[in-house]
Amino acid sequence: MQTASVIRRVRLISGLILFAYVVSHLVNHMAGLVSVAAMQAVLEVQRLLWVSPPGLLLLYGAFLLHAGLAIWTLYARRDFRLQQGEVWQVLLGLAIPPLLILHIAGTRGIESLLGTEVGYPTILLIYFELSPVSGLRQLLVLLVVWAHGCLGIFLWLRFKAWFPRWRSALFAGALLVPTLALAGVWMAGQWAQYLYDLRQAPFTDALVAQIADPQKLLFIGAVERGFLLGYGGLLLAALAARRVRRLLEHRRGVVVVTYPNGRRVRVPRGTTILEASRSAGIPHASLCGGRGRCSTCRVRIGQGLSAVPPADTEEAKVLHRVGAAPNVRLACQTRPTEDLEVQPLLPPNVTAREARARPGYLQGDEREVVVLFADLRGFTRLAETRLPFDVVFLLNRYFRTTGEAVEGAGGRVDKFIGDGVMALFGVERSAADSNGRQAARSALRAAQTMVEGLQEVERVLAGNSSGADSSQRRGTEALRIGIGIHIGPAIVGEMGWGDAVSVTAVGDTVNTASRLEQATKDFEAQLVISAALAERAGLPSDGAERRHIELRGRRESLEVLVFSDARHLKLAAVEGQS
Template sequence: MKQTETRPASEAAAPGPRIPWREIRLTSGLVLAAFLLTHFSNHALGLVSVEAMEAGRAWFNRLWRNPVGTTLLYGSLLLHFGLALQALYRRRTLRMPVREAAQLILGLSLPFLLIGHVTGTRIEWTLTGHDSGYPEVVRNLWLLSPEVGARQAAALVIAWLHGCLGVYFWLRPKPWFPAYALLLYTAAVLGPVFALLGFAEAGQEIAGAPERFATRAAPASDLLPLVGPGLYAVFGGLLAATFAARLIRSANLWSRRVQIRYPNDQVATVPAGFSVLEASRIAGIPHISVCGGRGRCSTCRVRVIEGAEGQPPPTAQERGTLARIKAGPNVRLACQFRPSRSVTVVPILSTGRNGMTALVRAGRAQGQEREVAVLFCDLRGFTSLTEKRLPFDTVFILNRYFEAVGEAVEDAGGYIDKFIGDGVLALFGLRTTPQEAARQALDAALRIKAGLARLNEDYASEFEHPLRIAMSLHAGPAIVGQMGYGQATSLTAVGDTINAASRLEGLAKELDVELVISEDLATLAGLDLSDRNRQIVSIRGRAAPLGSWIIPEAGSLGR
C-alpha cells in the first residue's frame, strides 16, 4: 500500500504576493482624517470672526484644491469606500463586536451624508467657477435652511467618530497607547466641539449683520441639479450590489457544505469557505482565540486528524505564525484554515474546564506585549527565622513586610503582580513609558529599603537579627495579560524579562548584596553606575549574557 507523506502546515508552498489591503485602507483613512482635522480647524476659527474663517479657508484651499491635494483627497475617499465594501463582502457573517459594527456602518453612511455638502461647494465650484465662501455657506445653513445645517453638522461628527474608531483600532495594540490614551481622547472630543462652536458663533455674527456679509448669486448650471441624485444612485447601487453579491455567494457556498468534526462527536456543518473558528462559533463549540481570529496568535490552532489532503495551503500570515511556534505536522490555525472538504480536527488548547471556558467567553484572556520594568525582592534567611516562631507570629511579620513592600510599590506607581512565599514580583510600565517605568522601579526599591529599615526599628525586640532583603531590577518586553484558572486568575506577566529579573534576584542572594540592577534598566532610568561593580550574568535559556550592576547597599543610590 502506497503511503502518502504529509508535510507540516508551516512547510506548505507559499502563495503569491499578498496585497496589503489593511495598510491601504489605513493610509486612505489617515488622509481623510487629515482633511477633517484641517476642516474642523477652519470651522473653529469662527470663534474669532468670520473674516478669520475666510483667511483660514484660503490656506485650506491651497492645501486641498491643488491637483495633488484633490487627487489625494477624492482618491482616498473612493478607495476607502471601496475597501469598506470589500470588507463587507468578505465577511462570512455580519456578527461582529459593537465597535467594529459602528465603524463599518458609519463609514458606509458617510458618502450619503456628505453628497449634498460636496455638491454645493466643490462640484459647484468645478462646474460654474462660483466659490462659496463661509459667509454664504453659513448663512444658508444657519439662517435659510437650519435643518440642512443640522444634518451637515451631524455628518461631520459621524465622519470624525468613524475616523476616531479607525485610529483607535490602529493604535490600540501599540505598547505606548495606554500612556497617551487620555490625551488622545481629549483631543478627539475637543475637535468637533470647537468646530461646531465656531460654526455657531459665525452664524450668530452673520445673523446680527446680514448686510455686512452680502454675497452674489451663484451662476446657473443645468448639470448641477443632476449631480446629487446621480451620486446617490451610484453609491446606493454599489452598496446594493455588495449585499446582492453576498447573497449570491452565500447561496453558492451553502450548495457546497463541509462538515467540521470535533472530539466528543461534535459536528459543525458550514458552507465551504468558512474557517474552522467560524464553524466553532456557529455551532457554539468553545474555541480559544485570544487575538480575535486575526491570525496574530496561535491559541486557536488545531491538529487535523482526517481530511488534511487537498485542503487550501496556509496563507503567508498563518505560515509565519506556525513557523514561529515550530508547529508539528498537520497543525493549522483555526481562524485561517478554510476547509474545502470535510475534515476532523482537535483543538490543541483545550477549553473543556470551566475556568478556561469562562475566560474565553468573557474575553479576559487577552494579552499584549509591553515594555515593562520588573522588581523582584525576597527576604534573606527568613526560613531560619520562621523555625523559631509560632505560625501566627510568622504570618504577622510577613504581613507587615508585605504591607511595607506593597505601599512602596504602589506609591512609586507600580503594580504588585504576585507574592511568592516571602518574595514579591512587581511590575512597572503598564500605563507609562519604559523610561518612566524604570525610574518608578528604582524609586520603589529605595522605598522598600526605607520601609524595611522602619520595620526593623519598630520590631527590633522581636528579631534576633534585623530583616535583610535581596532585590533585582530589570527592564524589557513581556507578555502582560489575565492568566490563571477560575478564581485564581489575575493580571500577570511572562517572558524572558521576568526570568532574567528572577535570576538577578538570585544573584543578589549569592553575592549577599541588597540590589542588582540590569544595564537595560539603568540605561532607561538614566542612572550612572560606572563607579560600581559590574558583572556579566549568564542566564539559562537566554543566548546573550546580561550585564548587571552590583549594589551592596540599596540606600546608597539615594545619596
C-alpha cells in the same frame, strides 16, 4: 489569503488619508473661535494641500478606494455576526457616502451656481440663515465621519503594546477636536447672522437671490438624488452578487470542520475556520473581527493539518509574535480545502490583553527559576503593641525595603502575602541559562540586602517613636526576618482574573522555597537555602550549617544550608568567580 492582506492594507492606508483630511477640516473649523477671517486664512492653506492636483488625486482616490472596498467587504462577508464595535463601524461607514454626496453637492453645487470658489462667509450664511436644515445635515456628516474614523483607528491600535498607556490621551483628543471645531463653527455662524441682519457685505440681498434661484436648486436636488440612487443600487448589487456567490460555492463542494466537543460543521470550501464557527453559532474569540491583526482566534489543528494552505506573510508575523507552535493557525486566515479538526486556544470572552505582543513565557511556560520567600517573624505580636497607623507605616517601609532589594538585584516581586513576600529570579531568562548562576547569585544578593535594609527600617521606627508610646515600642523585640530560597523547574505565566492578573510561578519549587522560609523558625536562623542553589551560585559554605530536612510532600530529604545571619554570606567570593 495574500489578496485579503493587500485589501486590508489598502483599506487602512486610504482610511488614514481620509482621516488626515477630516482632521485638517476640523482644525479649519477651530479657527472660528478666533474669527471668520482666521477660518478663511486656514482654508486657503488647506486648499494648497488638498485642492492641488496631487492633493485631489490622493483625496478622491482614497475616498473611491475606501468606499469601493467597503462595498467589496459587504459582498465578500459570509456572515453578519459582528461585535458591537464592528456593527457601529460598518453602519457609520455605509452612512458616510450618501452624507458626503449631499455635502459635496451643497458646496461644489453652490460654487457652480455662483461661478466662483465658495468661502466660509457664504457657507455660514447658507447654513445659519438661509437653510438651517442643511447646516444640521453638515453637522451630522461631521460627527458620523469623525466617529467612524476614530472607531476604525481604535480597532486598529488597541492591539499595540503601547496603546494602554496612551488610551486616555487619545480618547480625550477624540472628544476635544470635534468639540472645539463645533464651537468654532457656532461662533462664526453667530457672526454671520449678525452681519446678515445688518445687510453688510458680503451678505447682500443680491447674493441671497442668486443662491436661492429655484431652477438652480432643482438641478442640485436632481444631482443629489441621482448619486443616492446610484449608491443604493451598488449596495443592492453587492448583496445580490453575494447570494449568487454562496450558491456557486456550495456547488464546488464542502469541507467538514470538527470541534473538540465532537460538533461537525459543514461549510463551502474556501470558508475560513472563523467563518465556520460563526455560521454555526459556535462562540469563537476574534477581537479584530477577522482582520488578522490579533491572535485571539488562533486554533490548534489536528487531523487535516497537512492539507491546510501555508500561512501568508502577515499571518506568519502574528503567529511568530505569540510564539505559536507549527500546528497553530489563525482561524480568520485559514481556509481549509479538506476536512480537519480544530481546537480554539483562547476563550470567547478573551480581552485585548491576550492579543498584544508579549514575551512567550507570559502565556505559560515551564522553566527553571529561583524562588525566594521572606517573612517577618513575630509580626502579629509586634502589631498588637502598636497603633494601626504605625502598623501600616511599618509594613509599607518593610515592603519598600524588600521590593527595592529584589528589583535592585534583578528579580521580580511576585506578590506580598500579609507580612511576607514572594520573589522570582530568572523569569525573563530561564535560570537554566548559564547553569542558573546569575539568577541564584541575584537571589542571594537580594536576601542580604533585605536583612541590611531591615536594620534601616528599625532605625526609622525608632526615630518615629514619640510620647508615652515610644517607651512601649523600645520594649518590643527587634524586627526579625526569615528567608528561604530554592531553585528548580516551575510553570511560569500570567495568572489571575480581572485586575488581579500578574506574572507568577507554580509548582514544587515554589512550595519548597516556602517551606524553607518556614524552616527558619525551627533553626532560629535568618536564611535557609537549598544546597542545589548554593552549588549553582558557587557559594562557599563557610559560616553555614549543613542539614538534611524532611519536607511535606517530598519523598526524599532535602540538603540545605542554614545561615543564622544573612549578612555573613560570602557574596564577594561569589562575585569574584564571575
